[in-house]
Amino acid sequence: MRDVRERSSLKEDVVTRVERGPNVFRPCPHMDVNCIGKYFLSSGQCSQPAGRVPDPLKLSFQSIYLPGFNASLLQEDLTLKGINGDIVEFYINQETDRAVLAFRVKDFDTETKKCHFTYLSPGREPITATTTLVEEKDSAFVATASFTVVFEGTRPLNLRHSFAHASVEVLPTITIGIEPLTVKDLGYQAMFSGIFSDLAKAYREAFLSAAPNYSNIFIQNTLCDFVKESFSNSLIPPSAYFPSNRYLIPSQEAGSAVVTVLGLLMSLGSDPDVFRPCPHMDVNCIRNHFLSSGLCSPPVGRVPDSLRRSFQSVYLPRFNATLLLEDLTLKGVTGDIVEFYINRKTDRAVLAFRVKDFDVETMKGHYTFLLPAREPITATTTIMENKGTVLFTVLFEGTQPLDLRHSFAHATVEVVPKLTIGTEPLAVKDPGYKTMFNEVFSDLAKAYREGYLSVAPNYSNVFIQYTLCDFGIRD
Known part of the structure; x- marks a missing residue:
């Protein structure tokens, strides 16, 4: 107790x-x-x-x-x-x-x-x-x-x-x-x-x-x-x-069931149900596998080195906070595929890719703290993230065909980016806001873990549709 x-x-x-x-x-x-x-x-x-x-x-x-x-x-x-x-x-x-x-x-x-x-x-x-x-x-x-x-x-x-x-x-x-x-x-x-x-x-x-x-x-x-x-x-x-x-569990609407797995994947290499159609992680081979589904069209080939997005929502529930990024620029988000396999037993496919040394910049980052019994408090500032490394994992529910609409994504931050922000949040006088802000910066690793779980679908959409197969999904 x-x-x-x-x-x-x-x-x-x-x-x-x-x-x-x-x-x-x-x-x-x-x-x-x-x-x-x-x-x-x-x-x-x-x-x-x-x-x-x-x-x-x-x-x-x-x-x-x-x-x-x-x-x-x-x-x-x-x-x-x-x-x-x-x-x-x-x-x-x-x-x-x-x-x-x-x-x-x-x-x-x-x-x-x-x-x-x-x-x-x-x-x-x-x-x-x-x-x-x-x-x-x-x-x-x-x-x-x-x-x-x-x-x-x-x-x-x-x-x-x-x-x-x-x-x-x-x-x-x-x-x-x-x-x-x-x-x-x-x-x-x-x-x-x-x-x-x-x-x-x-x-x-x-x-x-x-x-x-x-x-x-x-x-x-x-x-x-x-x-x-x-x-x-x-x-x-x-x-x-x-x-x-x-970004956390398959949606109920997709008709997917919860699969109970007790240490099933301790050794993927020895699992007879795990099939790697492209064992060397060749991008062209994986792209052809996606295209064979008939649900998408040939992609551009690579993610643009400088990609602009109108907004991105980030959720930090551990800190009672949210973050809305407007007019942001992403640089260097072209990733390397590190895993792609199909599990015949569960009828799932897993795609994992790593993005290294990427940058994020916005002149309008809205830090919001949700106060009990009160309206949220928001401060707007500039935000720059530099030289981060993240592993993204996308799970496809159903493999015949592979459909990005029946998937969910999550992320693991392997190298925490260097974070630079403006002084505006420091000017907020509310004690709860100050506590939230200090907690975020005293535990950036946890903050980034939560933040990138919520943006994983966005990054995965960008990577898959530019690199492998364009499903026509725009977020």
Whole structure:
């Protein structure tokens, strides 16, 4: 059990961190649920809710992302208990035309009999172990999380035009089965032990990806139902992070299944199901293999040495931060293929390429910190990255044919770039922003690991479509 002082240090009192100013309007200053519910209903965008979240509540699945650990979780048939929350903040900012709703959930439990722990192995297929997972309060601490939903536009309030994030204030007690401990892969073992040696960071990342689910459930059952059903996965506000499943686990829409692999790829060379159509990693041979699918056209041949992009979104959930790069220039992103194989047993293909000594530059890098119960704070500055090295891995779900639309990508930063930025973020006076910014620069290796997981699909699209086969995908 963790020390009391360590647990207590996780807590952030969102009630004391209120937004003030002449443009901040609280239509229900006492946080009365009925008053806030009527305010939502007056928009005409939703209908009368059930009144409270069902207890217990069953969900068919929930995807959790842990980019700081190169991992993801898929929870199937999970049961949530005690997730009725208390509203701690609701205000309208008339200047920014935003609304902020924050609620706190205490004493909650989560249980699933099928929790798939997946490790994203560089240059190989993911490794997954399936186990049970129980999260619950213990005798000393009450598991507590606060959720913040920011509505973009207030006339009317619309859940479809919002995003959600979360802060875990007091950790639950976690109990899992032994199955992950039986995986022999060293990378998987390091991932798993890393999670349990730093549960506070793992939970921060996990609840950021789960925030839309919890927020959707709470708002539509307690305040205003934006769909006719009491709860539907079809309407989940986008997270401030992880806008797509694509870079961590195969999307549900692609029809792919979770494959349980226990040390399957300890020795690829001796696996009879692993086939390398181009054993010497010859680019022309691999290109012809892609072209034979008939789903793409001949490419240009190489990535331009100086490539311009209109924007790129980077997510740093370990630090409660995001980064939007505008009008950026990429230099030297032509990579070398280091692996390409087909696994006949899983019907998957793996392509891995390494990009060395590349540079990234933008005059408009927007560093945003997501504050509990408040609007985000953003500072805009210049950003330059020099001489980084990254290994990108692309996994194709289905090999007949190979289709970039049915793939997902991840990345491993092998050499952290030299980072140079302007002074604008240092001028931000908010203590939370300063803490976030200092944490990023005190642990750049972790920041880059998370950041490049979110941009891996962009880089992979560029490399594959310029070098191997043009699928006509533009992002």
